[in-house]
Amino acid sequence: MTGEATAPAGVLAWLGDTPLWRQRLWLLAGCFVLCWLWPSWTPLTEVDEARFCGAVQEMVTSGHYLLPTFNGWPRYQKPILYYWVQAASVKAFGVNETAARLPSALAMTLLVLLVHEILRRRLPGDARGRGAALLGAATLLGMPLTVVWGRAAVTDGLLTLFIAAACLALLGAELDEADAVRRRRWYLLAAAAAGLAVLTKGPVGAVIPALVWLVYHLSRRRLAFVAARVPWVSALGLFLLIAVPWYAATYLAVGPAFLQHFFVTENLQRYASASMEGHGWSSRLLGLVTYLPVLLFLAFPGSAWAVRDLLLPGGRREALPEPLGRLRRFAWVWLATVVGFFAISRTQLPSYIISAGGAVALLTAVHLYGGQSTTTTRRVLLGILGTVATLLLGGAAWALAQPGIPGPMGTLPLPALPAHLALGTLVLLGATYLLGLARWARRPEALAGWAVGGWLLCFACLALAGAPLVVQSAYGTTAAVGRALSTLPPGEPIITLTEHTSESVVYYARRPLIFKDNIDADFLAALHDALATHGHVVIATEESHVLALRTFGAVRVLTTVDGIAIVQVRRS
Numbered sequence: 001m002t003g004e005a006t007a008p009a010g011v012l013a014w015l016g017d018t019p020l021w022r023q024r025l026w027l028l029a030g031c032f033v034l035c036w037l038w039p040s041w042t043p044l045t046e047v048d049e050a051r052f053c054g055a056v057q058e059m060v061t062s063g064h065y066l067l068p069t070f071n072g073w074p075r076y077q078k079p080i081l082y083y084w085v086q087a088a089s090v091k092a093f094g095v096n097e098t099a100a101r102l103p104s105a106l107a108m109t110l111l112v113l114l115v116h117e118i119l120r121r122r123l124p125g126d127a128r129g130r131g132a133a134l135l136g137a138a139t140l141l142g143m144p145l146t147v148v149w150g151r152a153a154v155t156d157g158l159l160t161l162f163i164a165a166a167c168l169a170l171l172g173a174e175l176d177e178a179d180a181v182r183r184r185r186w187y188l189l190a191a192a193a194a195g196l197a198v199l200t201k202g203p204v205g206a207v208i209p210a211l212v213w214l215v216y217h218l219s220r221r222r223l224a225f226v227a228a229r230v231p232w233v234s235a236l237g238l239f240l241l242i243a244v245p246w247y248a249a250t251y252l253a254v255g256p257a258f259l260q261h262f263f264v265t266e267n268l269q270r271y272a273s274a275s276m277e278g279h280g281w282s283s284r285l286l287g288l289v290t291y292l293p294v295l296l297f298l299a300f301p302g303s304a305w306a307v308r309d310l311l312l313p314g315g316r317r318e319a320l321p322e323p324l325g326r327l328r329r330f331a332w333v334w335l336a337t338v339v340g341f342f343a344i345s346r347t348q349l350p351s352y353i354i355s356a357g358g359a360v361a362l363l364t365a366v367h368l369y370g371g372q373s374t375t376t377t378r379r380v381l382l383g384i385l386g387t388v389a390t391l392l393l394g395g396a397a398w399a400l401a402q403p404g405i406p407g408p409m410g411t412l413p414l415p416a417l418p419a420h421l422a423l424g425t426l427v428l429l430g431a432t433y434l435l436g437l438a439r440w441a442r443r444p445e446a447l448a449g450w451a452v453g454g455w456l457l458c459f460a461c462l463a464l465a466g467a468p469l470v471v472q473s474a475y476g477t478t479a480a481v482g483r484a485l486s487t488l489p490p491g492e493p494i495i496t497l498t499e500h501t502s503e504s505v506v507y508y509a510r511r512p513l514i515f516k517d518n519i520d521a522d523f524l525a526a527l528h529d530a531l532a533t534h535g536h537v538v539i540a541t542e543e544s545h546v547l548a549l550r551t552f553g554a555v556r557v558l559t560t561v562d563g564i565a566i567v568q569v570r571r572s
Helices: 011-017 020-036 048-062 081-093 097-122 127-142 144-150 156-175 180-201 204-219 223-227 232-254 257-273 284-289 291-298 302-311 324-343 350-370 377-401 416-440 444-486 505-509 521-534 543-552
Strands: 494-497 514-516 536-542 554-561 564-570
Touching: 011 127, 020 097, 020 127, 020 144, 020 444, 048 081, 048 097, 048 505, 081 097, 081 156, 081 180, 097 127, 097 144, 097 156, 097 350, 127 144, 127 302, 127 350, 144 156, 144 291, 144 350, 144 444, 156 180, 156 204, 156 324, 156 350, 180 204, 180 232, 204 223, 204 324, 232 257, 291 302, 291 324, 291 350, 302 350, 324 350, 444 505, 444 536, 444 554, 444 564, 494 521, 514 521, 521 536, 521 564, 536 543, 543 554, 543 564
Parallel strands: 494 514, 494 536
Antiparallel strands: 536 564, 554 564
């Protein structure tokens, strides 16, 4: 078995011959395992989940749905759509982690089904095309980039759905350019999706699809021709009708305060002026290249196919037939635009490039469909065995060198060896898969079937077992303390005097709190005000601080939760 031959259909044909209802059922099952089970037993994390969920809780309690507040203060960091969707979930299913994270899980599920449907319709209709469409959509379920933020109660999942919908609609307008009616509908769908994206997270929701459209048509030197055929009036009208009314309502309600803070501070300054909240690099060169390794890891296994597509465009030596060529070009423009746009930003977070996930899925599907063999079985085996040996030695040395697993509250109380072995297994599988795809895959679609399946199995184990354990270790105390505080009478003044709880304690306590880190002048001022107004105050603090509190009044310990004492201090 040393000769070279075209790879047989194999896995692609088998997957493509599977009934459509079963393909969708497989995708739904993957979404359920990776996105829907997680919220049921995992506490909220810091910082964004805590603030979004706390703000929505206050919104539902107060009945004021125009502008959110967190811990009693206006929250001007994000637009309103995600708050509304999350509020609807909370009203339907109650105040709990599952309801809070349900919108993101639903958005991820819709994204996977949308990408599958678009690929199924755009790839050739034979068994290989249907199989490649299924594997392309399945890669979204294996990408930490999409799954991690698809499980969190933050805007990124919903934003990714709308940006992907807008880009896929623009792709539809390109591929159906000869049909004026369908082309117009695609542009209107793109405008509507972009409007919803702007209402979810701001200008970036329209900028990304617009840049993708612009760069794509510039690359084909057809911008003027295509622009003349866009229904600008109706598309822009629909976009403005969706995106503008809420922003206008905020101006009528609070004047320019929200608009100035959101557009200037949270968007313009965050992007162009300075790294905010420590998210970015002082070196501009590092900032320009940082998303390349981030994308390679967080978009795996799809990123591996993107690497292979660079070495062997479209998976073949000759040019791809249409419309596959345009589909591949559009996917690369989409991917490069997202990475390039955020590489220039002064503030950088991994979640910023989540909207590239759909592009990676398209590339995976196109490359799989066009894939041909370029090497021999012997080289495949030698390459994989060499990679395994190298990574086993490196992984073992790395695991032995680590004293523990760092977490937001210090080293987490987790068994180090099993945790490192689990992570090492994922790294080993990923690196082996990447190397095999890049140079030594005789049957790339067979490798895709086995490796994507293996990766999903390992990733599911990590997502359902490892991640909840880490989060529970880091934020379980916060949830327990917050639930204890929620049993106190309404209107009770409460101060948290501890560094061992996060802001999500506001969500679990179901009331505004006063946050203090240590006994200093700020704490004494807050204590004095509470005692002067109410005659007493409840303080959640470490047991070691209880003795010091006795100098300020009569202290009664109400309860103790995970080393945090909840005490009542009264004026002497």
